Amino acid sequence: MYSGVVRSTTSRKVLTLVIIRKGSDILLGMKKRGFGAGKWNGFGGKVEPGETILEAAKRELQEECHLRSDSLREVGLIEFEFKGDPVLEETHVLTSDVFEGEPKETEEMRPQWFSIDNIPYHQMWLGDKYWLPLLIQGEQFKGYFLFEGEEKILNYELKTS
């Protein structure tokens, strides 16, 4: 947690977010329902009790787009906070370019490959344009984003390690 940031959070939700790469493409999914619906995003969700981060990331990748990967690496950790919401979302970002299967649409996500030169940032979470380029460059990073609603960032911090 960063110094100097005043927090009023009382609990944490641990989440995963997987970005699969293939050459100069990344795989995103259009979220069809629930939190973040209508946005392109990586694949992920809540870590269930008794699961490791890695197990949860693999499970969500398979559930949401039918890809399997035994080579996911954690490269980023981002805390998302929403003003007025006491829950801090601790999001573990993992990536790999080794996977099995073909991306397949599910009830949750419609997957699509995007060139890294043509990422649809205008239809993604607002903070993604800050940290996703770091992942693409192969960097490891830690970040914090304070949102007001879904469409405004009040404050953010991002550093590479």
Ligand SMILES: Nc1nc2c([nH]c(=O)n2[C@H]2C[C@H](O)[C@@H](COP(=O)(O)OP(=O)(O)OP(=O)(O)O)O2)c(=O)[nH]1
């Ligand atoms: N790219 C991006 N992803 C985000 C942001 N904030 C945020 O929670 N996410 C990710 C983390 C998770 O992968 C996902 C939210 O997970 P969730 O567990 O609430 O979604 P869900 O309702 O589909 O949950 P589940 O049932 O699949 O576990 O969105 C953000 O600002 N940018």
